[in-house]
Amino acid sequence: MCGKLLRGNRRGCNLNSSNGHPVPSILVIDDDPDILEALSEILESEGFGIHQARNGLEALEVLEPLRPDLILLDLMMPVMDGWEFAENIRRRPDWAEIPVIVLSADRNIEDKARQLGAVGYLAKPFELSELLSLVQTSLTSLQAAGTGGRHIGPGQA
Numbered sequence: 001m002c003g004k005l006l007r008g009n010r011r012g013c014n015l016n017s018s019n020g021h022p023v024p025s026i027l028v029i030d031d032d033p034d035i036l037e038a039l040s041e042i043l044e045s046e047g048f049g050i051h052q053a054r055n056g057l058e059a060l061e062v063l064e065p066l067r068p069d070l071i072l073l074d075l076m077m078p079v080m081d082g083w084e085f086a087e088n089i090r091r092r093p094d095w096a097e098i099p100v101i102v103l104s105a106d107r108n109i110e111d112k113a114r115q116l117g118a119v120g121y122l123a124k125p126f127e128l129s130e131l132l133s134l135v136q137t138s139l140t141s142l143q144a145a146g147t148g149g150r151h152i153g154p155g156q157a
Helices: 033-045 056-063 082-090 109-116 128-145
Strands: 025-029 049-053 070-074 100-104 120-123
Touching: 025 033, 025 056, 033 049, 033 128, 049 056, 056 082, 070 082, 070 128, 082 100, 082 109, 100 109, 100 128, 109 120, 120 128
Parallel strands: 025 049, 025 070, 070 100, 100 120
Antiparallel strands: none
């Protein structure tokens, strides 16, 4: 999988040192630097390859050279919010299949995640165990199904 072109974009290419398999890569998009760093450190410590963006525009620039396996997306951000970012990636066939998990403090997060076509959602603040379970379930569903996934909320992972 590593080094192989996928629809014109090179995937993130970190290899697991214990088995030589590609490490799943996650793009974390959040304007809060504390949340961005905390999520990145936690996921990296769990063995994921992490890429960061502070808003939707920055995330689109990150997507150009890479195709992550999963996107964690905050909805409310300056410059380009999560809605506009999601609209942009859905218009590109090479990005449209990347599963998205929405992270938001919005009380209507379930409806908004469904409208965006997200595979899952977490309401801020959330438990670390919920995040890890949802990420793992989303990646496992993706591998089992080939692409896409089911809509997953808290307690359903």
